[in-house]
Every structure is written in C-alpha cells, then in structure tokens.
C-alpha cells in the first residue's frame with residue numbers, strides 16, 4: 001500500500017499544514033505510533049443480515065479444525081477465476097447500496113482432501129439445493145457430491161465438506177452466486193460519494209489489501225494463491241468500468257455491450273485476462289470520471305482518471321507528465337520491461353490509504369495524484385511525485401514478484417519507500433530527493449525505533465495470522481525503517497550491484513512468491529560477481545538489522561581510535577523486555593570524513609574495536625556516518641565535539657549538508673538519552689546564523705519544538721525567543737534578497753521549503769519587517785477576497801502569522817474564507833490558521849464552534865481542538881474546554897471520526913508540572929467509565945507528563961542560563 005497508510009487523516013493534515021515533512025517532536029512521534037496501532041478500529045459492523053440458511057455445525061471437540069485456522073491448507077491451488085459483478089449505484093428498496101455477482105474458480109487439487117476452504121466475508125451466498133456452491137470436475141475428473149456447507153465467520157471461510165475425496169492432480173470448478181453490501185467502509189468493494197454541480201455521484205471502487213478481496217467474491221485470499229482473473233462488470237450506461245486489465249484488446253472480441261437486466265439498460269464490460277497475480281492486487285471501479293492519457297501508439301497506455309472537473313482543470317497533468325519517465329526509470333533500474341500493457345491511475349474522493357498499487361489500476365487519494373499549480377504547494381507536488389513513484393515501484397517489486405506471506409511486508413513496503421526517492425529523483429532531478437529521504441523517513445523513524453516499545457522489522461510467519469495482525473504491520477517501522485536499512489544496504493554494496501541483484505531476483509521469481517532470504521541470495525550473487533568485500537554475507541549482516549528492534553549509537557573516541565556500539569534508547573531508564581539472539585549488537589558500516597581526508601569506510605562487527613585511522617591530531621575533526629547512510633547515531637569524545645562545533649562556526653560548508661543536519665539531530669537525541677549535555681545540543685544550532693540550507697534548519701526546528709513545548713509558558717521563553725530571533729534574522733534577509741523583496745519564488749525546491757521556515761520563525765520571534773510583510777499580504781487579500789495573490793507555498797505560514805498579529809477582523813475574514821473554500825487543502829490551511837490568534841476570546845469561540853456541526857464538520861472537530869491546544873494561549877483554554885464538555889463530547893461524538901486519544905495527546909503534550917499531573921489524575925478519576933478510546937492515551941499522557949517533569953527538572957536551569965548568556969553576549 002502507498003505511503004501514508006498508517007497516518008490517520010487528522011495527523012496527515014497536521015503534517016501538511018504545520019510543516020511539510022515535519023518530524024515533530026520525539027513525543028509527538030510516539031503518539032503517531034500509538035495512533036497507527038489503533039487505526040483499524042473504524043471498520044463498521046456487518047450490515048447484511050446473517051444468512052438464515054447457514055448451517056453451523058456443533059462446536060468441534062478439538063479447537064483446531066482446519067476451518068478454525070486462519071491460514072489456508074495447502075491441499076488446493078487456484079488456477080483461474082471468472083468473476084461477474086454488478087454494483088448498484090442507487091439504493092434498493094431497503095435503502096441499501098448492494099452489489100450482486102457470481103464467480104467460478106478453477107483449482108487444482110494438490111493433495112487429496114474431502115474439504116474445500118475458500119475465503120468469503122460478509123457475502124450472502126445463494127443456496128443451490130441447500131448448499132452454498134456448485135462443484136464440477138474438469139478434464140474428465142468426477143466431483144464428489146457436497147455433504148455440508150457453511151460460513152465460518154471468525155476465520156472468514158466458506159466451508160465445503162464433501163462426501164468423497166478430490167483427487168490429487170485433478171482440476172475442479174467451484175461456482176458461487178452472492179450479494180454483498182456496497183458500503184462506504186473503504187474496504188473490499190465499497191462506495192465513494194461526491195458532489196458535482198450540486199449532484200450527488202456514487203463511485204463503486206475497491207481496496208483489497210490486505211484481506212478484503214474475500215468481501216467482493218469468494219476467493220483463496222492469500223498472496224501466494226496467485227491465479228488468472230477474468231473480470232466482467234455490469235454498470236449503468238453513463239459510467240465507465242475499469243479493472244487491472246484492459247476492457248478491450250486482442251483476447252476480446254467484445255467491446256463493452258448494451259444489455260438489459262431486471263428491465264434496466266446497462267453496459268457489460270469484459271476485461272482481458274489478467275497476468276497471474278495475487279487477490280490483494282485486484283481492483284475494479286465503476287464511475288463517470290474523465291481521463292487524460294498518452295497518445296495512441298505509446299508503448300504503454302498511461303491514463304490518469306479523476307472527477308470530470310478535476311481533469312478539466314488540468315489537475316491530472318502533472319501525474320501524466322511524470323508517470324512515463326518514472327516507469328522508464330524503473331524499467332532501467334530493474335532491467336525489466338513494464339510487465340503490463342497499460343497503467344491506469346485513478347484519484348478517488350474517499351480512500352483510506354495514500355494509494356494502493358493494484359496491478360495496472362492504481363488507486364489514490366485525490367491529494368496523492370492531483371496537482372493544481374494555483375493552489376498546491378511544492379510539498380503537495382513532492383507528495384504526488386513520491387507516491388506515484390512508490391506505487392509504480394510495486395508494479396515489479398510486490399506485484400510481479402510477491403511476498404509469500406504478510407510477515408515479509410516490511411521488505412515490500414520498505415523497498416518501495418526507498419526506491420520511490422530514486423524514481424522521484426529521476427522525475428525531478430533538481431529536488432535533491434535522495435537527500436530528503438533522510439528528513440522525510442529516516443530521522444523520524446529513528447525516534448520511534450529508539451523507544452523500548454519498538455519492534456523488529458521482520459516477523460515470524462506463524463505470528464501473523466489474523467487480519468488484525470496483518471493490518472498492524474502497516475506502520476512506520478515497516479515503511480520508513482524498512483527503507484532506511486535497504487538504503488544502507490544499497491549504499492554499502494553500491495547502487496549498481498543492488499540493482500543487478502534485483503534484476504536477477506525479479507527474473508527468477510516473476511509471477512511467483514518469495515521470502516526475504518530469496519532477495520538476499522540474489523544480492524549476494526551480485527556482490528560476489530562484483531567482488532565487493534563485506535565482513536560477512538548479506539544475510540548475516542542484514543539479520544542484525546531486521547531481526548532485532550532498534551539501532552546502535554556508535555561512540556568514537558578520537559584520542560584513542562576506540563569505537564564502541566550500544567543499543568540506543570531515548571529514555572535511559574527504559575527497560576527492554578524483548579530479548580535478542582544478537583544481544584543488541586549490529587554489523588555497522590561506519591563511514592567518515594576527517595580534516596583533509598576523503599570518505600573512508602570501516603566495518604564495526606563487535607561491541608568494540610580500535611581503528612587507528614580514527615585517531616586525530618589535536619586540531620583535526622572527524623564526522624562519521626557520511627550523509628547518514630547508515631541507520632545509527634554517532635557520539636564522540638568531548639574534544640572532537642568541540643572541534644566539530646568550531647568547524648561548523650568557521651566553515652560549515654566543509655561538512656556535507658546532511659551531516660550538518662545529522663550533527664544537530666544526533667546531539668539533541670543523545671542529550672535526551674543523557675549521553676551528552678543539553679548545552680552541547682543547543683550549541684549545535686549556533687552556526688545556523690550562517691546556514692541557509694533547508695535540512696539543518698528543519699532538523700533544528702523539529703528538535704527545538706520540544707523546548708518550546710516545555711518552556712513557552714516559563715521564564716525561559718523570552719531568552720529562547722531572543723536567541724532564535726537572532727539566529728533566523730540573517731536567513732530572513734537572505735530570502736528577502738533571493739526573492740527580490742519577496743516578489744519571486746525561490747528556484748530550488750529546498751529553498752522553497754526553507755523560505756517557509758524563515759518566514760514562520762522570523763514572524764513568531766518578531767524579526768523586524770516580517771509581520772508587516774505577512775499582514776500586508778493578508779490585508780491585500782482582505783480588500784478583494786477573490787484575488788488571493790499569496791504564493792501557495794507560503795499560504796499556511798502567512799495566514800497563521802497574519803491572524804496571530806491581527807484581531808477579530810482578520811479572524812472573521814479567514815473564517816468566511818474557510819466556510820467558502822471549495823478546495824480541501826485551502827480549507828485545511830485556513831482551519832489551522834484560525835487557531836493561531838492570540839486573542840483568548842477568539843480561541844474560546846473557535847472551541848465552541850467545534851461542538852457545532854453546522855460550523856465545523858464532525859470529522860474536523862478533533863484536529864481543530866488539537867490545533868488550538870498547540871497554541872500556548874489556547875492550550876489551557878482547550879484543556880478547560882475538554883474538561884467542561886467531556887460528557888457532551890463523549891456522548892454526542894462517541895463514534896465515528898472523533899478521536900478521544902488524539903485529543904488527550906494533543907491537549908496534554910505541554911504538561912510538565914506536578915500541578916498538571918494532579919489535574920490529569922483528577923480528570924481520570926472524574927470520568928472513570930466514560931473514557932472509551934482515550935483510556936490508553938490518558939495513561940500515556942500521565943507517563944509522558946512524568947517524563948517531562950523529570951526532563952524539565954534536570955534541564956531548565958542550564959537551558960535558561962545558556963539562552964540568557966547567548967543573547968546577552970555580543971554576536
């Protein structure tokens with residue numbers, strides 16, 4: 001599945017609005033992680049009534065009947081399916097949206113058996129003479145008669161007991177007919193709705209991964225059960241039907257034809273047979289969308305589908321322009337031509353993940369495929385390019401060659417995430433995407449993986465059984481850490497060798513399934529062929545990174561050349577209760593540069609070692625983990641830290657830009673883990689007054705966020721603001737010059753990002769000229785609301801800054817623009833900006849609006865309250881509001897999209913005093929029994945408040961002293 005699957009919508013909005021690619025604080029990340037884990041709560045209960053003809057057998061004496069196991073037996077193997085589905089885009093007499101259909105599956109009997117288990121979930125199956133299926137022998141085989149059939153609900157099987165055995169080596173054909181609900185539950189065959197010119201439109205679409213193909217038709221729904229699919233869709237005349245394969249072509253004599261069913265004039269669209277593929281990659285859509293596509297005669301037909309309006313406005317053009325080049329990049333990278341004849345990509349109004357790599361018909365959220373240059377920011381554009389790249393990478397890795405079982409999901413998703421940056425880099429060579437992976441994926445997941453609650457990348461096959469277990473795997477460890485360790489591997493065996501290994505792997509296993517060691521085998525062959533020297537085999541090296549959680553901190557003593565490694569834990573007191581057979585030691589590829597010496601490399605394979613090349617003379621410096629290619633943190637002896645800081649102050653450009661960001665990130669995290677002084681971490685930000693690059697600035701911002709949360713209501717705040725104001729002033733002026741007095745958009749992608757940092761930090765710390773600038777732009781817009789000239793990249797920060805500096809007039813204007821916004825991303829930016837005001841009464845009024853669905857849609861209430869709580873003035877107001885209205889919130893907003901856990905996390909993230917702690921305890925006591933999904937969040941909040949109290953107690957004095965002395969001394 002595409003990126004962003006594990007980010008709930010609310011969190012995704014925050015990320016986009018507050019700071020693109022923002023990693024936020026360490027604490028915030030653990031919160032995101034907690035939310036990921038609970039993301040699958042929202043699946044609605046079955047609405048179809050239970051099949052009354054179902055015969056449930058008496059409870060079996062042994063709990064291990066085959067139908068009670070979550071995995072299919074290995075007795076049957078599907079060959080092909082012939083499926084016809086008819087979704088109704090209008091409600092039936094009972095007010096339900098349904099679909100009906102029938103399916104024939106041809107399968108081979110591999111081992112003799114008198115039992116057929118086939119997945120089927122929430123389908124109402126037609127009974128034929130009392131049985132839920134019909135069985136036929138093929139090629140002369142005789143099928144035994146059916147003895148008993150029933151639906152086994154917990155394991156989601158249609159169980160068919162036979163009166164005699166199926167013969168090994170024979171083929172059979174199983175027919176079923178069924179009705180299902182076309183619900184708006186975002187899983188299986190589901191419905192999405194939107195309005196166009198005031199008319200409600202219904203789209204029937206699918207999301208099968210991981211285990212919902214069985215909701216669309218009975219099937220052997222495991223990734224290794226590959227088969228050929230012959231799809232037919234029946235749909236209204238004004239609509240088009242799409243699926244993995246083409247709706248016409250050399251195998252089909254038939255173009256879509258008119259038919260009449262139940263007195264309705266309809267179209268029947270048959271599709272070419274698919275390639276041999278897994279069920280989770282199936283897709284079918286019925287809609288009245290428009291498309292733009294490549295011209296006839298192109299080698300691969302590429303089409304971008306979306307709402308008619310969106311296509312007319314050209315919002316699909318960017319995706320169309322980039323898909324071709326990205327496909328050619330991957331053909332070249334894998335040395336394997338695109339396996340299909342067409343590539344359809346479609347933007348859906350309702351979609352749970354970011355995107356889904358269905359083979360030949362990729363489905364997307366609108367924001368992940370559509371781009372509108374007038375309103376979308378460069379970050380929105382980057383999201384589109386990387387998501388497309390991620391999904392196209394899966395067309396080979398994942399689709400052509402598929403993991404045998406879900407426990408290897410990390411390889412599929414980690415891989416696609418890693419190479420999505422290579423593909424995006426090819427499509428947008430000036431964007432420095434290969435650098436941005438560090439900020440977007442790696443440092444963020446390091447914060448999650450440094451907690452004692454983390455888990456290893458790779459799971460055992462037997463530990464992943466139930467659909468819930470499978471869904472839990474879609475988290476940031478799987479995607480981002482997976483990407484980080486594969487990037488590290490690709491770096492130490494070189495990108496060329498890595499892609500050679502991939503190419504032979506794809507060739508050997510095409511149309512088949514693999515386990516991760518199959519990839520290691522092919523990479524090893526490529527390594528051996530290229531004569532690359534490694535301390536051990538690819539498998540042995542990588543096992544350390546994938547079979548144990550966490551990562552090491554490497555400490556280099558440049559006085560002695562001694563190097564040591566240790567499991568890095570953010571909280572020095574945390575207890576790791578997950579034993580590791582490798583004793584938390586890794587094979588660490590250490591790269592470094594030092595004064596006057598180019599990059600060198602060394603493998604640390606033990607707990608400690610000595611390398612004389614890392615011994616330094618008194619004036620030299622050394623920085624390790626060049627470009628953060630390894631997944632580890634680095635600490636040094638005090639002398640080297642001092643010389644690194646001096647180097648940063650004098651000639652920071654001698655240190656590569658990613659390492660300038662890395663030094664900041666490592667230092668702040670080592671300080672949190674009490675391995676270096678907090679003041680050392682703060683000192684890594686001193687060179688920023690000369691820095692203009694995005695990555696170091698963004699890293700500093702992410703890390704300083706925590707300091708703001710802890711201190712923005714204390715005496716530390718003044719000196720801290722003064723310090724940041726001093727540091728950011730040169731950056732603000734730099735961008736003023738670069739943009740010719742703010743009249744031009746910076747050319748470079750990362751400069752565009754950093755311009756946002758410059759303006760938002762300058763305005764919030766009171767750099768002269770900043771507020772006049774943003775307020776001026778905003779005022780101009782207020783003069784003529786149909787004429788907004790604020791650059792899309794800057795909108796978010798300009799709105800926020802102008803509303804913070806302004807009063808009720810600005811607020812009311814923004815509110816009316818929010819209510820009138822027709823573009824979702826514009827509404828989201830305004831919704832956030834409205835929380836930036838400094839007027840308590842406006843914030844309180846905004847909070848009240850959150851309980852009025854006429855003013856703020858229920859789905860947006862949670863995030864709005866969280867935004868308000870992020871404002872230091874709004875935080876106590878939001879906390880009072882929550883406490884005063886908990887009863888009402890809990891009872892009226894109980895279900896659906898209101899996230900109690902999210903609210904508790906958002907409102908309490910500043911809590912750091914004994915008083916805060918007592919209030920939380922009181923809240924817990926007062927609302928016992930009506931906390932619902934906030935229960936866990938409340939426990940986490942209590943724990944986090946304690947941790948914050950400790951941190952503040954230990955650090956406040958030195959932080960205050962440091963900021964004070966910095967700002968009182970001359971620059």
Ligand SMILES: *[C@@H]1O[C@H](CO)[C@@H](O)[C@H](O)[C@H]1NC(C)=O
Pocket residue numbers: 237256257258
């Ligand atoms: C199907 O019916 C529509 C009008 O109802 C007509 O325009 C179209 O030509 C018909 N197509 C075929 C293949 O008969």
Ligand SMILES: *[C@@H]1O[C@H](CO)[C@@H](O)[C@H](O)[C@H]1NC(C)=O
Pocket residue numbers: 740741
């Ligand atoms: C920017 O404006 C200042 C005065 O406001 C002026 O002195 C300067 O020349 C301008 N720079 C550019 C590049 O237009």
Ligand SMILES: *[C@@H]1O[C@H](CO)[C@@H](O)[C@H](O)[C@H]1NC(C)=O
Pocket residue numbers: 784785786787
């Ligand atoms: C407002 O801006 C729009 C678009 O630029 C323009 O067509 C319109 O005339 C302006 N209205 C006023 C009152 O200036």
Ligand SMILES: [Zn+2]
Pocket residue numbers: 001002003357390394412413416
């Ligand atoms: Zn994916």
